[in-house]
Amino acid sequence: MSDGVIILGAGLAGLSAAFQLRKGFEVFEASDRAGGCPDNYAGQLLHLDDKAVKEMVEGLLPGNLRGHKAAAIYSEVGIQTLVDALVQRVRAVSYGQRAVEIDPSRKTVVFGTGYTAWYDSLISTIPLPELVKIIKDVPGDIADAAAKLGPHSKDAVPGIMDYLNSKGIISIGRLGAWEDSGLEDAIMDGRNAALAIS
Ligand SMILES: Cc1cc2nc3c(=O)[nH]c(=O)nc-3n(C[C@H](O)[C@H](O)[C@H](O)COP(=O)(O)OP(=O)(O)OC[C@H]3O[C@@H](n4cnc5c(N)ncnc54)[C@H](O)[C@@H]3O)c2cc1C
Numbered sequence: 001m002s003d004g005v006i007i008l009g010a011g012l013a014g015l016s017a018a019f020q021l022r023k024g025f026e027v028f029e030a031s032d033r034a035g036g037c038p039d040n041y042a043g044q045l046l047h048l049d050d051k052a053v054k055e056m057v058e059g060l061l062p063g064n065l066r067g068h069k070a071a072a073i074y075s076e077v078g079i080q081t082l083v084d085a086l087v088q089r090v091r092a093v094s095y096g097q098r099a100v101e102i103d104p105s106r107k108t109v110v111f112g113t114g115y116t117a118w119y120d121s122l123i124s125t126i127p128l129p130e131l132v133k134i135i136k137d138v139p140g141d142i143a144d145a146a147a148k149l150g151p152h153s154k155d156a157v158p159g160i161m162d163y164l165n166s167k168g169i170i171s172i173g174r175l176g177a178w179e180d181s182g183l184e185d186a187i188m189d190g191r192n193a194a195l196a197i198s
Contacts, residue, residue, distance in 0.1 A: 005025035060082060131176070
C-alpha cells in the first residue's frame with residue numbers, strides 16, 4: 001500500500017517541497033513546531049535572487065519585502081512569518097513525529113511514536129548522516145561514508161546521493177544535501193524536489 005509523498009522535516013526545504021507538490025503528501029516533523037531553527041531565524045536574512053522564489057515569497061507575504069540587494073526579507077519582518085504562511089497553505093504537517101526507520105524495499109517510514117507511514121516517493125530534509133543511519137539494510141560502505149561526514153568532509157556526498165536516488169529517496173536542504181547553503185537554496189531545493197516527482 002502506498003500513500004503518496006512523505007516529506008521528512010518541516011523547515012523551509014520541506015515546506016517548500018510540500019507547497020509546490022502537485023500530488024498527495026504528508027509532512028512529518030520531529031519537533032513540536034515548524035521552521036527548523038530553534039531561535040526563529042534571529043538575525044538571518046533571506047536573499048531573493050531567484051525569480052521563482054521571489055514570486056513565491058511575494059505571493060505568500062504580499063507587501064512584506066524590504067529593499068536590500070534585489071530584494072530580501074529580514075528576520076524581524078520575518079522568516080518565521082514565511083514559515084507560518086507556508087504551514088497555513090500546506091496544512092498536512094504532523095508534529096512530534098521523528099523518523100526512526102526507513103525501509104526502502106517496503107517503502108515505509110516508522111516514527112518514534114510507533115506510527116508507520118507508506119510512501120510512493122520520499123523527500124528527506126533531515127541531516128544526511130542521520131538519514132543514512134535509519135535506513136534499513138544500508139550497505140556498509142555507505143554507512144561508513146555517512147558516519148564520517150563533517151563540515152569539511154564532503155567528498156562522500158555524491159556516492160551517498162547515488163545510493164539514495166537508487167532507493168527512491170531525495171535528500172535535500174542544508175543538512176539533507178550536506179551543503180553549506182542558505183534559506184533561498186532550501187526553498188529552491190524543495191521546488192526542485194517537487195518538480196522531480198510531480
Ligand atoms: C546560525 C545560522 C545562521 C544562518 N544565517 C543565514 C542567513 O542569514 N541567510 C541564509 O540564507 N541562511 C542562513 N542560514 C542557513 C539557513 O538557516 C538554512 O539554510 C535553512 O534554514 C535550512 O532549511 P532546511 O529546511 O534545509 O533545514 P531545517 O530548517 O534544519 O529543517 C529540517 C527539519 O527536519 C527536522 N528533523 C530532523 N530530524 C528529523 C527526523 N528524524 N524526523 C523528522 N523530522 C526531522 C528538524 O526538526 C527540522 O525542523 C543560517 C544557519 C545557521 C545555523
